[in-house]
Amino acid sequence: MLSKDIGVDLGTANVLVHVKGQGVVLNEPSVVAIDQVTKQVVAVGEEARQMLGRTPGNIVAIRPLREGVIADFDVTEIMLRHFLRKTIGKSSMLRPRLMICVPAGITSVEQKAVREAAEASGAKQVDLIEEPKAAAIGAGLNIFEPSGSMVVDIGGGTTDVAVLSLGDVVTSTSLRVAGDKLDEAIIKFIRREFNLMIGERTAEELKKELAHVYPGSGNESREVRGRDMMTGLPKTIEVHAEQMEQALAEPVSAIIAATKSVLERTPPELAADIFDKGIVLTGGGALVNGLDKLMKKELEVPVHIAEDPMQCVVLGTGKYLEMRDNLRVNKAVSGGKSRRRSRW
Numbered sequence: 001m002l003s004k005d006i007g008v009d010l011g012t013a014n015v016l017v018h019v020k021g022q023g024v025v026l027n028e029p030s031v032v033a034i035d036q037v038t039k040q041v042v043a044v045g046e047e048a049r050q051m052l053g054r055t056p057g058n059i060v061a062i063r064p065l066r067e068g069v070i071a072d073f074d075v076t077e078i079m080l081r082h083f084l085r086k087t088i089g090k091s092s093m094l095r096p097r098l099m100i101c102v103p104a105g106i107t108s109v110e111q112k113a114v115r116e117a118a119e120a121s122g123a124k125q126v127d128l129i130e131e132p133k134a135a136a137i138g139a140g141l142n143i144f145e146p147s148g149s150m151v152v153d154i155g156g157g158t159t160d161v162a163v164l165s166l167g168d169v170v171t172s173t174s175l176r177v178a179g180d181k182l183d184e185a186i187i188k189f190i191r192r193e194f195n196l197m198i199g200e201r202t203a204e205e206l207k208k209e210l211a212h213v214y215p216g217s218g219n220e221s222r223e224v225r226g227r228d229m230m231t232g233l234p235k236t237i238e239v240h241a242e243q244m245e246q247a248l249a250e251p252v253s254a255i256i257a258a259t260k261s262v263l264e265r266t267p268p269e270l271a272a273d274i275f276d277k278g279i280v281l282t283g284g285g286a287l288v289n290g291l292d293k294l295m296k297k298e299l300e301v302p303v304h305i306a307e308d309p310m311q312c313v314v315l316g317t318g319k320y321l322e323m324r325d326n327l328r329v330n331k332a333v334s335g336g337k338s339r340r341r342s343r344w
């Protein structure tokens with residue numbers, strides 16, 4: 001029977017699907033719009049994201065994964081099935097093998113349910129992979145050699161920091177401070193400083209287009225529209241890049257402190273490897289202007305942004321399926337038995 005390998009990044013902010021031989025075939029926001037009266041799904045993905053904060057009373061646009069955990073399991077399941085059907089249904093492939101990267105904080109019950117949802121969508125075999133492992137492989141790091149590699153994956157809900165060697169995680173931490181918390185920090189700052197309420201999408205735009213977190217680097221400004229909290233009326237203000245630096249200082253420090261704590265817990269030989277190779281940043285948060293430079297200054301270790309950081313996880317899931325097959329073949333040929341067991 002014809003079968004294909006599919007890698008899925010079930011992310012807090014975005015879902016990406018990679019098909020072997022075809023590349024990334026789907027990249028959509030993790031959002032679902034539901035009619036609360038009929039309980040029908042109105043839209044999934046980009047179409048639903050457009051509705052965030054703009055829905056009439058009976059329709060709610062939900063982000064079912066939040067802060068690295070599944071906040072609404074039923075809706076996550078609907079979303080996963082929708083994206084898989086879209087991928088599997090469109091191609092001529094039958095019964096694919098799936099490797100799914102799930103948020104670090106999901107429980108074993110949720111892991112089982114993700115597997116079941118994927119199997120119900122027509123998968124022949126479903127495996128799960130830890131986020132930092134997938135991110136590191138997708139960033140092109142050779143995590144299987146006896147040498148330390150360090151990855152900091154800054155997604156929407158979580159930042160996963162890990163040191164890997166010989167194919168496994170040696171030291172790691174996962175914190176619920178990532179892209180969403182940066183957006184929240186901007187919302188709070190604008191409310192406090194300007195008495196202005198802005199939405200999540202406006203905050204995200206400011207983070208991507210205006211913010212610069214390396215001290216003294218941004219000199220641009222931008223007009224921002226929102227609702228005046230005193231009058232309740234629409235109002236426009238001007239925001240400067242240095243104010244964004246101030247707004248983001250706390251969550252950015254938390255990410256750097258977490259990275260430092262993992263480095264401090266890393267065995268010296270591996271720490272020396274990391275000092276030579278540098279830390280690799282992946283995930284959308286790696287694109288925050290000046291973050292790499294700031295981390296390098298604070299940690300005194302080279303820091304590189306992966307090529308295409310937002311696709312690292314999904315590319316890693318795809319590659320891992322292939323690598324695992326090769327490892328199995330090699331083990332079968334050498335007659336060796338693995339002593340390692342994956343956490344998943």
Ligand SMILES: Nc1ncnc2c1ncn2[C@@H]1O[C@H](COP(=O)(O)OP(=O)(O)OP(=O)(O)O)[C@@H](O)[C@H]1O
Binds near residue numbers: 012178283285286
């Ligand atoms: N140019 C940019 N500058 C700053 N942040 C960005 C940029 N582009 C994307 N982001 C942020 O990256 C985050 C999404 O990253 P990504 O798609 O890697 O997360 P995810 O894999 O869905 O989340 P998680 O790993 O938590 O499950 C969002 O918060 C988004 O605002």
